[in-house]
Amino acid sequence: MKIFRRYKSGRGVVLHLGDCLDLLHQLPSSSVDLTITSPPYCMGKEYERTDRLNCFVEAHLRILPEIIRVTKTGGSICWQVGHHIRKGVATPLDYVVNDLMRQWQQIVLRNRIIWTFGHGLHGSNRFSGRHETILWYSKGDSYKFNLDDVRVPQKYPGKRFYKGVKKGEFSCNPLGKNPGDVWELPNVKAHHIEKTNHPCQFPVALAQRLIRALTNKGDIVLDPFIGSGTTAAAAILESRCIIGAEKKEKYYRTAIRRINDASSQTLAYRPLEKPIQDPDPRSEVARNPFVITNGKEKINGNGTENGSRSSHFPLFDRQTRGNHTRTIHRPG
Numbered sequence: 001m002k003i004f005r006r007y008k009s010g011r012g013v014v015l016h017l018g019d020c021l022d023l024l025h026q027l028p029s030s031s032v033d034l035t036i037t038s039p040p041y042c043m044g045k046e047y048e049r050t051d052r053l054n055c056f057v058e059a060h061l062r063i064l065p066e067i068i069r070v071t072k073t074g075g076s077i078c079w080q081v082g083h084h085i086r087k088g089v090a091t092p093l094d095y096v097v098n099d100l101m102r103q104w105q106q107i108v109l110r111n112r113i114i115w116t117f118g119h120g121l122h123g124s125n126r127f128s129g130r131h132e133t134i135l136w137y138s139k140g141d142s143y144k145f146n147l148d149d150v151r152v153p154q155k156y157p158g159k160r161f162y163k164g165v166k167k168g169e170f171s172c173n174p175l176g177k178n179p180g181d182v183w184e185l186p187n188v189k190a191h192h193i194e195k196t197n198h199p200c201q202f203p204v205a206l207a208q209r210l211i212r213a214l215t216n217k218g219d220i221v222l223d224p225f226i227g228s229g230t231t232a233a234a235a236i237l238e239s240r241c242i243i244g245a246e247k248k249e250k251y252y253r254t255a256i257r258r259i260n261d262a263s264s265q266t267l268a269y270r271p272l273e274k275p276i277q278d279p280d281p282r283s284e285v286a287r288n289p290f291v292i293t294n295g296k297e298k299i300n301g302n303g304t305e306n307g308s309r310s311s312h313f314p315l316f317d318r319q320t321r322g323n324h325t326r327t328i329h330r331p332g
């Protein structure tokens with residue numbers, strides 16, 4: 001697959017190594033159908049120079065006018081962010097982005113999508129963070145929304161109307177239901193099939209669902225902070241054009257590799273349709289070695305004995321690990 005470094009109309013894949021503003025300045029006004037991106041959160045990551053919230057705002061004041069300029073009327077902008085946390089103070093970055101976006105009247109918020117995932121750091125002073133958000137904006141009042149391309153299976157597909165003229169007929173859409181605005185997609189951690197050398201990838205499936213819903217084949221997708229090239233890989237899987245920028249060469253190279261893998265259909269990725277896995281209850285790691293039998297703590301340390309749970313609630317009342325002792329209270 002030919003990957004161009006500079007933008008020219010009609011080029012299918014453009015990947016700029018350097019500052020995204022240099023790329024954006026090359027793009028004509030109203031040339032992009034969809035932007036999907038996750039900007040640096042200014043949390044002191046290795047690809048960031050700062051951990052200050054005001055730097056996040058300043059960077060957005062520079063980039064957002066350009067993103068809006070290059071977006072076609074009827075196009076969409078999807079901004080994926082989490083929280084900024086400094087000295088224990090959490091600021092939801094979607095609040096910050098939305099405050100900035102409100103100055104453009106033609107930019108309309110359509111959804112605030114919660115992306116939730118089961119794994120991550122375990123908090124000890126706050127609830128562990130298990131979601132981030134995607135703000136979806138359209139430019140103007142009309143926009144593409146290909147709902148049928150992103151429907152998901154219903155819980156009860158055999159349900160029927162129980163009254164009215166359609167009584168007895170199946171009530172659900174045979175193509176499936178709207179996926180809603182809470183998306184559970186595993187995040188890309190160590191054992192995820194998509195993991196690369198990038199510390200903060202979003203999953204291919206997240207970009208794929210947005211691309212399918214908000215663009216048509218051949219449309220132009222932009223990611224100004226492309227990192228490991230996730231948006232690019234998803235765009236190629238979905239037969240869309242991609243324009244992106246990455247300032248760090250090691251991630252730029254990863255993006256090139258993933259673009260080539262996507263185009264030769266050898267990309268390692270987790271399909272959007274794949275259900276979230278429940279742990280196999282027979283596996284050793286899924287079995288609890290600390291069980292309560294008749295109110296007594298029993299240690300099943302070697303993992304070979306099947307312990308029976310005497311209650312649905314805490315699997316053990318007192319847990320001792322190293323120097324830390326936690327007491328878990330039973331309800332009622």
Ligand SMILES: C[S@@+](CC[C@H](N)C(=O)[O-])C[C@H]1O[C@@H](n2cnc3c(N)ncnc32)[C@H](O)[C@@H]1O
Binds near residue numbers: 040041047201202
């Ligand atoms: C949160 S990561 C994006 C990760 C990406 N969504 C993925 O799945 O791999 C942000 C990326 O933007 C890059 N970056 C930061 N500032 C940039 C700039 N001014 N121009 C281009 N890339 C930049 C960083 O090096 C980093 O790889």
